[in-house]
Amino acid sequence: MGRRAKNKQAPPEPLDKKEYSSPKKLGKRPRVKFADDDVNSSDGWEDVQDEGVIGDLDSLLGEEDEYVFRVLWQIIHEHCIPSDMLRGPIQEFDFGSDAEEDEPEPAPLLRGRKSKQSGPAPKVVPTGSDDSSESDSDDDEEDRITIANMAARSRALDEKAAAEAELDIAEQQAAAASDDEDEDVDMEGDEDANGDIDAEPFRLPTAAEREEEKVSVPDVHTVQRRMRECVRVLGKFKRLAEKGRSRSEYIDQLVADIASYYGYNEFLAEKLFHLFPVPEAIEFFEANEVPRPVTIRTNTLRTRRRDLAQALVNRGVNLEPIGKWTNVGLQVFESSVPIGATPEYLAGHYMLQAASSFLPVIALAPQPNERVLDMASAPGGKTTHIAALLQNTGVVFANDANKARTKSLTANVHRLGCKNVVVCSYDGREFPKVMGGFDRVLLDAPCSGTGVISKDASVKINKSERDFTLLSHLQKQLILCAIDSVSPESKTGGYVVYSTCSVTVDENEAVVDYALRKRPNVKLVETGLEFGREGFTRFRGKAFNPSLSLTRRFYPHVHNMDGFYVAKFRVEKRTKAKKAPEDGAESKVEVVAEDGTVVEDKQEEEVAFDSDEDRPYLEEAKRRRMKAKGLRPPPRTKAPAASATVKASA
Numbered sequence: 001m002g003r004r005a006k007n008k009q010a011p012p013e014p015l016d017k018k019e020y021s022s023p024k025k026l027g028k029r030p031r032v033k034f035a036d037d038d039v040n041s042s043d044g045w046e047d048v049q050d051e052g053v054i055g056d057l058d059s060l061l062g063e064e065d066e067y068v069f070r071v072l073w074q075i076i077h078e079h080c081i082p083s084d085m086l087r088g089p090i091q092e093f094d095f096g097s098d099a100e101e102d103e104p105e106p107a108p109l110l111r112g113r114k115s116k117q118s119g120p121a122p123k124v125v126p127t128g129s130d131d132s133s134e135s136d137s138d139d140d141e142e143d144r145i146t147i148a149n150m151a152a153r154s155r156a157l158d159e160k161a162a163a164e165a166e167l168d169i170a171e172q173q174a175a176a177a178s179d180d181e182d183e184d185v186d187m188e189g190d191e192d193a194n195g196d197i198d199a200e201p202f203r204l205p206t207a208a209e210r211e212e213e214k215v216s217v218p219d220v221h222t223v224q225r226r227m228r229e230c231v232r233v234l235g236k237f238k239r240l241a242e243k244g245r246s247r248s249e250y251i252d253q254l255v256a257d258i259a260s261y262y263g264y265n266e267f268l269a270e271k272l273f274h275l276f277p278v279p280e281a282i283e284f285f286e287a288n289e290v291p292r293p294v295t296i297r298t299n300t301l302r303t304r305r306r307d308l309a310q311a312l313v314n315r316g317v318n319l320e321p322i323g324k325w326t327n328v329g330l331q332v333f334e335s336s337v338p339i340g341a342t343p344e345y346l347a348g349h350y351m352l353q354a355a356s357s358f359l360p361v362i363a364l365a366p367q368p369n370e371r372v373l374d375m376a377s378a379p380g381g382k383t384t385h386i387a388a389l390l391q392n393t394g395v396v397f398a399n400d401a402n403k404a405r406t407k408s409l410t411a412n413v414h415r416l417g418c419k420n421v422v423v424c425s426y427d428g429r430e431f432p433k434v435m436g437g438f439d440r441v442l443l444d445a446p447c448s449g450t451g452v453i454s455k456d457a458s459v460k461i462n463k464s465e466r467d468f469t470l471l472s473h474l475q476k477q478l479i480l481c482a483i484d485s486v487s488p489e490s491k492t493g494g495y496v497v498y499s500t501c502s503v504t505v506d507e508n509e510a511v512v513d514y515a516l517r518k519r520p521n522v523k524l525v526e527t528g529l530e531f532g533r534e535g536f537t538r539f540r541g542k543a544f545n546p547s548l549s550l551t552r553r554f555y556p557h558v559h560n561m562d563g564f565y566v567a568k569f570r571v572e573k574r575t576k577a578k579k580a581p582e583d584g585a586e587s588k589v590e591v592v593a594e595d596g597t598v599v600e601d602k603q604e605e606e607v608a609f610d611s612d613e614d615r616p617y618l619e620e621a622k623r624r625r626m627k628a629k630g631l632r633p634p635p636r637t638k639a640p641a642a643s644a645t646v647k648a649s650a
Ligand SMILES: C[S@@+](CC[C@H](N)C(=O)[O-])C[C@H]1O[C@@H](n2cnc3c(N)ncnc32)[C@H](O)[C@@H]1O
Pocket: 080, 090, 093, 094, 095, 096, 097, 098, 100, 357, 375, 376, 377, 378, 379, 380, 381, 382, 383, 399, 400, 401, 402, 405, 426, 427, 428, 429, 444, 445, 446, 447
């Protein structure tokens, strides 16, 4: 156990490769240096061919610095949901941001990142103001990266990375061939040369022992060892399991230990655990303990990436382009100035933005002169990106239900010089009544934030089953409204992108699958993102539309990004033919999708939601809302209400 995510915003692997890295590669960070005179060369920045990885930044960071960085980073980055949001009226929900900034907040003085593993002895990357540069000067000459030599060095490093990746694959294959299913488990001396356990044999605690442990404080080493052992046994169950003990007993113990070791409630630990094969689940939980790389997005309305990079390098910031998949992203490794308060920041030359947040906008691919709706937009990381891609043409309606949050949205819109943005504050479920006919709609939905646990550890303990039910319900309502707000007749568009910074299936595939069932005039299309895991088409007994494989999942331990999900829909025309009602029969509307599929839709033009299963929760929420307003709520109903359909605008 004990892996870390690479902190280099790694170039993603193609889909057909195994997508999580081997343990020994985790935790590496590149060291980047720019000499001021070198930066004057403009080569290599606008269309980055490849990204230089120089040295190992791990070795450069002191523990204290890493801690300071982590704390500061958490201060400037909120995630999607404050803990109490599910308990208030829907319109008053404050889901927070998904790792984008609000106002220029206390800015981080970037020095390093926290890491649970010890690395090589710390070195210091010289910056303009850093005296320690002298001692390294000889090496520096050799290692010095200039804009001019960057392309060649990057190529060499790419080749090295490719060779390492091949080695990893070979190692994995060798491990598989030798039937060593436990390659991911570091036994740390528990095994002898034959691979047999030479320490005391592992025994799963009995039910009574587990109960006993619940009231005492479990010893961390015992828990650690037990996790390793459970993973090992689950990998070779027939051979290693104790007689009479079932697989689910080992899983229960492992989940309980994960919960106590990493500090999750058991419900969430179990929910997240089941997303992955057993050893990979540990990697996921481990990656949530490590901060993601600090990244910024160049605002192309104000500057070019190479000019921004040069300006920041001149201020003592060590950075490099993020990856081939974006030509606006920069990863910041170290800075002697607060990165959220530089003159360039204040002048709107960049947005402090998690790399994962670029993805939905890349998938949306807005075209100049289009009308775009950003349905849940505060604090505006994606809105301002959309505005930039539109090159300040067309119009972006930046909506957010939380009025207070539209202040930071407006501030960002102004700071970044977006002139094509209209800020508004409606409940997203009021669209398309408020306005429709958009060329594209982005629904970056309010979510549980299970993808951004490294930024907000409170998610580990404050999410319950009920929260996921309510969120999924809201997301399903919003997605139908997003779809209905798009004009299928758009000449250039006709797309909806749905995204969350959560990794749970309830908030992602289940929502998208629901939309496909409820709106036969939409279909999933390629996101255009060149990496990311395929969305689930089956999950724990549930089967989703096979086209869900077109959606994309992003994980901290695989992509060294926040956990994220992106789906892209194409909206087609709906043709309606009213059936003549038979005597006394209800009037029905036939919806005919372009491919000729006929579907009955009783709900006609209303955006409606089939909420049988959620009815008790909704009723409770309504009761609480009334109580909060000083009104007496109606008595609780026992039997299901006659009409369980909740109108979206209700
Ligand atoms: C994930 S955050 C959006 C982050 C934003 N897209 C960005 O890139 O900066 C989700 C947002 O949804 C908003 N929200 C919550 N419920 C909503 C609703 N019913 N309608 C519209 N917005 C809602 C929250 O206030 C929150 O700002």
